[in-house]
Amino acid sequence: EAQVTQNPRYLITVTGKKLTVTCSQNMNHEYMSWYRQDPGLGLRQIYYSMNVEVTDKGDVPEGYKVSRKEKRNFPLILESPSPNQTSLYFCASSLQGGNSPLHFGNGTRLTVT
Amino acid sequence: AQSVTQPDIHITVSEGASLELRCNYSYGATPYLFWYVQSPGQGLQLLLKYFSGDTLVQGIKGFEAEFKRSQSSFNLRKPSVHWSDAAEYFCAVGRLLEYGNKLVFGAGTILRVKS
Numbered sequence: 166e167a168q169v170t171q172n173p174r175y176l177i178t179v180t181g182k183k184l185t186v187t188c189s190q191n192m193n194h195e196y197m198s199w200y201r202q203d204p205g206l207g208l209r210q211i212y213y214s215m216n217v218e219v220t221d222k223g224d225v226p227e228g229y230k231v232s233r234k235e236k237r238n239f240p241l242i243l244e245s246p247s248p249n250q251t252s253l254y255f256c257a258s259s260l261q262g263g264n265s266p267l268h269f270g271n272g273t274r275l276t277v278t
Numbered sequence: 279a280q281s282v283t284q285p286d287i288h289i290t291v292s293e294g295a296s297l298e299l300r301c302n303y304s305y306g307a308t309p310y311l312f313w314y315v316q317s318p319g320q321g322l323q324l325l326l327k328y329f330s331g332d333t334l335v336q337g338i339k340g341f342e343a344e345f346k347r348s349q350s351s352f353n354l355r356k357p358s359v360h361w362s363d364a365a366e367y368f369c370a371v372g373r374l375l376e377y378g379n380k381l382v383f384g385a386g387t388i389l390r391v392k393s
Contacts, residue, residue, distance in 0.1 A: 207383040269321030
């Protein structure tokens with residue numbers, strides 16, 4: 166089944182403790198992206214990647230890192246999480262960016278205390 | 279800069295009634311327009327998209343949307359709502375950049391369906 170898989174689905178952590186949210190897609194998509202969803206703000210793009218080893222900042226990249234060493238994986242790294250990063254995170258992929266429809270994972274709900 | 283406005287945060291309709299969700303965008307050129315739906319606990323699923331051509335586009339689950347350039351709108355419609363349509367709906371506008379896919383989402387509209 167074609168899908169985008171994120172792990173974990175739920176994560177509670179403390180301020181400053183490094184964490185990684187994994188994202189993997191099995192559709193051989195070139196493009197991958199991370200979004201955060203906050204009430205009243207919709208989805209905001211954190212980082213995206215057009216291809217392996219090519220990543221760039223979205224609208225809200227501060228406090229986040231990403232890497233794209235393989236086509237299928239695009240982990241999101243929070244080196245020193247803070248409470249304002251408490252949010253619902255989505256990974257998405259598409260065939261080649263641009264006007265290709267996005268396929269979303271089921272989300273990761275992160276709480277930073 | 280691109281922006282997307284969904285004026286209605288919540289909408290409640292009766293099952294079987296018609297539905298229209300509003301979306302207005304701000305963008306200098308002809309945009310790529312999308313509607314996504316998010317069911318509780320799920321990721322977003324594409325309902326339909328507009329790139330060019332016929333301004334009335336059909337999507338999945340009986341939804342359609344009409345692009346009106348003069349009004350900068352891309353409203354989503356369904357003639358008869360089912361209880362399973364209760365979800366949050368997001369309008370998005372995108373454009374091709376040299377090095378990325380810039381997609382801007384609206385804040386979403388939560389649809390409640392009453393029986």
